[in-house]
Amino acid sequence: MARERILVVDDEEDVLELVRFNLDKNGYKIDTAVTGEQVLNKARAKLPDLIILDLMLPGIDGLEVCKTLKSDSKTANIPIIMLTAKGEDADIVSGLELGADDYVTKPFSPKILIARVRRILQRNIARELDKASVKIREIVINPSRREVLLNNKPVDLTFTEFNTLYTLAKRPGQVFTRYQIVGAIRGEDYVVTDRAIDVQIVSLRKKLGSYGKYIETVRGVGYRFKD
Amino acid sequence: MARERILVVDDEEDVLELVRFNLDKNGYKIDTAVTGEQVLNKARAKLPDLIILDLMLPGIDGLEVCKTLKSDSKTANIPIIMLTAKGEDADIVSGLELGADDYVTKPFSPKILIARVRRILQRNIARELDKASVKIREIVINPSRREVLLNNKPVDLTFTEFNTLYTLAKRPGQVFTRYQIVGAIRGEDYVVTDRAIDVQIVSLRKKLGSYGKYIETVRGVGYRFKD
DNA sequence: AGCAACTTACGCAAAAATGACGCAGAGTTG
DNA sequence: CAACTCTGCGTCATTTTTGCGTAAGTTGCT
Numbered sequence: 001m002a003r004e005r006i007l008v009v010d011d012e013e014d015v016l017e018l019v020r021f022n023l024d025k026n027g028y029k030i031d032t033a034v035t036g037e038q039v040l041n042k043a044r045a046k047l048p049d050l051i052i053l054d055l056m057l058p059g060i061d062g063l064e065v066c067k068t069l070k071s072d073s074k075t076a077n078i079p080i081i082m083l084t085a086k087g088e089d090a091d092i093v094s095g096l097e098l099g100a101d102d103y104v105t106k107p108f109s110p111k112i113l114i115a116r117v118r119r120i121l122q123r124n125i126a127r128e129l130d131k132a133s134v135k136i137r138e139i140v141i142n143p144s145r146r147e148v149l150l151n152n153k154p155v156d157l158t159f160t161e162f163n164t165l166y167t168l169a170k171r172p173g174q175v176f177t178r179y180q181i182v183g184a185i186r187g188e189d190y191v192v193t194d195r196a197i198d199v200q201i202v203s204l205r206k207k208l209g210s211y212g213k214y215i216e217t218v219r220g221v222g223y224r225f226k227d
Numbered sequence: 228m229a230r231e232r233i234l235v236v237d238d239e240e241d242v243l244e245l246v247r248f249n250l251d252k253n254g255y256k257i258d259t260a261v262t263g264e265q266v267l268n269k270a271r272a273k274l275p276d277l278i279i280l281d282l283m284l285p286g287i288d289g290l291e292v293c294k295t296l297k298s299d300s301k302t303a304n305i306p307i308i309m310l311t312a313k314g315e316d317a318d319i320v321s322g323l324e325l326g327a328d329d330y331v332t333k334p335f336s337p338k339i340l341i342a343r344v345r346r347i348l349q350r351n352i353a354r355e356l357d358k359a360s361v362k363i364r365e366i367v368i369n370p371s372r373r374e375v376l377l378n379n380k381p382v383d384l385t386f387t388e389f390n391t392l393y394t395l396a397k398r399p400g401q402v403f404t405r406y407q408i409v410g411a412i413r414g415e416d417y418v419v420t421d422r423a424i425d426v427q428i429v430s431l432r433k434k435l436g437s438y439g440k441y442i443e444t445v446r447g448v449g450y451r452f453k454d
Numbered sequence: 455a456g457c458a459a460c461t462t463a464c465g466c467a468a469a470a471a472t473g474a475c476g477c478a479g480a481g482t483t484g
Numbered sequence: 485c486a487a488c489t490c491t492g493c494g495t496c497a498t499t500t501t502t503g504c505g506t507a508a509g510t511t512g513c514t
Binding site for chain 3: 199
């Protein structure tokens with residue numbers, strides 16, 4: 001499954017390591033930043049799924065960072081969990097008002113943090129999963145049931161096959177590069193050879209039988225679902 | 228809809244007023260208490276839909292109150308949101324373990340509090356509505372009696388097994404991620420490894436005997452009850 | 455148009471990775 | 485203490501990825 005990418009921001013090495021260790025153990029992909037400038041750059045460049053932001057930062061202040069992120073449309077809907085040290089009451093309130101989604105006060109137990117992270121991301125995932133099913137020609141793709149029907153006959157697809165088909169069929173006619181397909185399924189910076197996608201396409205076509213021809217090869221570019 | 232009644236417990240007049248004002252503005256009916264004894268009495272007498280409970284109380288301690296409420300079957304299923312001073316993680320953890328449903332650390336923004344209140348009540352309403360018993364194939368699940376019948380023969384399931392089965396069987400065909408299952412049973416904040424869910428599934432299948440096969444594994448995603 | 459020279463896709467099969475589950479012990483709760 | 489729940493590790497089955505050889509498609513040149 002696409003591991004969610006979390007940007008962790010803190011200037012204390014210990015905290016950073018603690019957080020990294022625990023999130024990593026729970027299957028999240030971690031990137032870190034130490035200064036406010038770094039956060040802004042990395043957030044814009046990598047568009048993580050969540051930012052854990054210490055409010056006490058050298059350089060640009062954490063609240064400032066939060067505000068900037070929330071006012072840039074590109075990064076505005078990345079949820080933010082603030083880390084605050086004891087005795088910064090006012091910061092929490094203003095942070096929440098600036099659009100932060102939640103907060104955890106230091107010192108924190110890893111469990112609490114994980115729980116918060118999961119809750120926030122769940123919200124986003126739930127939105128994804130609830131996506132309406134796709135009906136196109138004689139094919140019905142139902143993501144919440146993970147089921148594909150060809151003329152009402154179910155077909156058994158693997159995880160990647162299913163996601164590939166769903167990705168393509170959601171936007172018929174639109175051409176996807178191999179990397180867009182992989183990115184949609186495994187997350188942006190998942191590294192594979194082109195071959196890996198080809199093979200999935202081929203086996204997908206085979207399983208779709210006579211409907212396999214709806215998946216078209218666009219030579220030199222990628223694949224698309226026939227419009 | 229009937230306005231939900233919320234019992235707010237705090238010994239600081241300011242906090243009480245702030246909370247009352249905001250909840251009132253959002254259409255909830257407020258009752259207040261200042262001491263632990265008062266809470267217990269009012270909770271039992273009025274059975275509010277939710278209790279917002281400060282942990283720092285004169286007289287009986289907040290955690291103690293929480294525990295008492297949760298161990299009395301009359302009040303056990305009233306959800307509790309704890310109010311904690313910041314940096315008292317130990318309290319939060321033990322509070323959640325004692326059965327509190329959520330927590331908010333002071334100082335809090337009214338927005339956050341309202342959001343939490345809404346979320347908790349929503350969940351409870353959903354839970355109430357879902358109480359209908361499920362009959363699917365040869366299996367009957369009766370949540371109010373906590374009883375499962377296979378071809379009219381009762382099976383003995385543990386708490387988690389029962390809830391897992393019920394969660395899946397309520398929506399046959401729908402795939403649940405492991406965390407959706409845990410979330411439905413233990414609440415969003417509950418943290419476990421994937422393995423914990425797997426084990427429940429396995430033992431559930433075993434107890435269901437030949438009907439165990441209705442619980443299907445969806446590789447890479449989660450589980451579902453066969454449609 | 456016809457023909458090289460080159461690029462890109464695909465078939466096949468083996469290697470690598472991943473996910474589910476059995477087992478057993480550790481941790482909790484009552 | 486007993487029942488229940490959770491975790492870690494090893495194993496096995498399935499899925500995913502890769503590499504190589506061949507087929508198919510493109511381009512440019514005569």
